[in-house]
Every structure is written in structure tokens, then in C-alpha cells.
Amino acid sequence: MTAHQSTFLIVDDDEFFCRVLERALTRREFDVRVAYTTEQALQVAREAPPEYATIDLKLSESSGLKLLPELLAISPDCRAIILTGYSSISTAVEAIKLGAVNYLCKPVDAPDVLHALDAEEGNPDAEIPDNPPSVNRLTWEHIQKVLHEHDGNISATARSLGMHRRTLQRKLQKRPVKR
Known part of the structure; x- marks a missing residue:
């Protein structure tokens, strides 16, 4: 066996x-x-x-x-x-x-x-960055949050962000911004 x-x-x-x-x-x-x-x-x-x-x-x-x-x-x-x-x-x-x-x-x-x-538990010794995230990174994360809230709907997300749909699509095609 x-x-x-x-x-x-x-x-x-x-x-x-x-x-x-x-x-x-x-x-x-x-x-x-x-x-x-x-x-x-x-x-x-x-x-x-x-x-x-x-x-x-x-x-x-x-x-x-x-x-x-x-x-x-x-x-x-x-x-x-x-x-x-x-x-x-x-x-x-x-x-x-x-x-x-x-x-x-x-x-x-x-x-x-x-x-x-x-990993069964969290790591209290996890590295904490010395610098806060960049404005570009915060923008990226906000776009991802709003996109998630709209179930991935690009048009609804663009409307919510007050952005043209094509502009949003270009931003989403880029890699995430480094911290």
C-alpha cells in the first residue's frame, strides 16, 4: 500500500x-x-x-x-x-x-x-517598509479597489473614477507600480 x-x-x-x-x-x-x-x-x-x-x-x-x-x-x-x-x-x-x-x-x-x-500564524516580525507607498502606487491600489467593487466592469469603474474608459484600460494594462 x-x-x-x-x-x-x-x-x-x-x-x-x-x-x-x-x-x-x-x-x-x-x-x-x-x-x-x-x-x-x-x-x-x-x-x-x-x-x-x-x-x-x-x-x-x-x-x-x-x-x-x-x-x-x-x-x-x-x-x-x-x-x-x-x-x-x-x-x-x-x-x-x-x-x-x-x-x-x-x-x-x-x-x-x-x-x-x-504558515499557521501571522508573522509579527514581518518587514515594515521605511517609506510610505508612492502616490502612483496608491493610485494603482485605489483603481484596483474600485474595479473590484464594480466586479471587474471597466466602464462602471471608469465612470466611478471620473475617467475615460480607454485611459483606465491603458492604466490597467501596465504592471503594478512599485512601492
């Missing part, structure tokens, strides 16, 4: 990232499943409820924040983390409220993911 392999679900629309993480986790003896869309993720989870999961915040057709509660409804004990290249304070807070055990900014590797999944 073989030892129990923990099931691990990777949900990300970046196929290269998925292959790399899948290979690294398989070497660590996880039973890894990969999904590139929300629909695939839910189907895979129904077939083999995961014990662990990484979910990309910005999927091509949806948001990892929308997927997270659905995944946890299927597998309530799943320890899930949100991964993103578009980090903001508001999405980090929402991810934790929705049941994620952690929130990581890409790029990440398998040791980063496993460490984040193993």
Missing part, C-alpha cells in the same frame, strides 16, 4: 507557470492537478477535492476571488492561496476574508508556495 499523496490544485491561465510548479510539486510527492479556467478548476475539484490549491487572482475569463468560495464549498478543508502579479491591499484583504490562507505576489516558486501554505 502506498502512502497518501496530498492533492494539490493549480489554477492559472499561464501554462508555462503551471508546468513548472506542477513539476516541482510532483517531485515533492503531491498528486497535482492543473486547471486553466474557473470551469476546469471546479470540474477537477469535484472529481478530486484538493487539500491544497494555488489560484491566480486574474484569470483570463474571471477572478480568483470569485473562484475561491466556490472551491471551498466543494473542498472546505482546502488550504488555498491567491497568487498575483497585480497585488493590491484591497485584493489581499478580500482574499483572506473569502478564505485564502495566504496571498503571494508573483514571481513565486514551489518553496514560496509551500512555506505560505504551512
Whole structure:
């Protein structure tokens, strides 16, 4: 009889990232499943409820924040983390409220993911930046918050911000501003 392999679900629309993480986790003896869309993720989870999961915040057709509660409804004990290249304070807070055990900014590797999944408590010694965020960073985070409040609707977000829709789209295509 073989030892129990923990099931691990990777949900990300970046196929290269998925292959790399899948290979690294398989070497660590996880039973890894990969999904590139929300629909695939839910189907895979129904077939083999995961014990662990990484979910990309910005999927091509949806948001990892929308997927997270659905995944946890299927597998309530799943320890899930949100991964993103578009980090903001508001999405980090929402991810934790929705049941994620952690929130990581890409790029990440398998040791980063496993460490984040193993962390049972907060770290009171976490680094506190010497400088406050830049105005550009605060603007970026505010846009992300308003976008989230409007369920990703660009037109409604632009109206709320008093900004032209195309201007907002250009701002959203850029990478997050450094702190």
C-alpha cells in the first residue's frame, strides 16, 4: 500500500507557470492537478477535492476571488492561496476574508508556495517598509479597489473614477507600480 499523496490544485491561465510548479510539486510527492479556467478548476475539484490549491487572482475569463468560495464549498478543508502579479491591499484583504490562507505576489516558486501554505500564524516580525507607498502606487491600489467593487466592469469603474474608459484600460494594462 502506498502512502497518501496530498492533492494539490493549480489554477492559472499561464501554462508555462503551471508546468513548472506542477513539476516541482510532483517531485515533492503531491498528486497535482492543473486547471486553466474557473470551469476546469471546479470540474477537477469535484472529481478530486484538493487539500491544497494555488489560484491566480486574474484569470483570463474571471477572478480568483470569485473562484475561491466556490472551491471551498466543494473542498472546505482546502488550504488555498491567491497568487498575483497585480497585488493590491484591497485584493489581499478580500482574499483572506473569502478564505485564502495566504496571498503571494508573483514571481513565486514551489518553496514560496509551500512555506505560505504551512504558515499557521501571522508573522509579527514581518518587514515594515521605511517609506510610505508612492502616490502612483496608491493610485494603482485605489483603481484596483474600485474595479473590484464594480466586479471587474471597466466602464462602471471608469465612470466611478471620473475617467475615460480607454485611459483606465491603458492604466490597467501596465504592471503594478512599485512601492
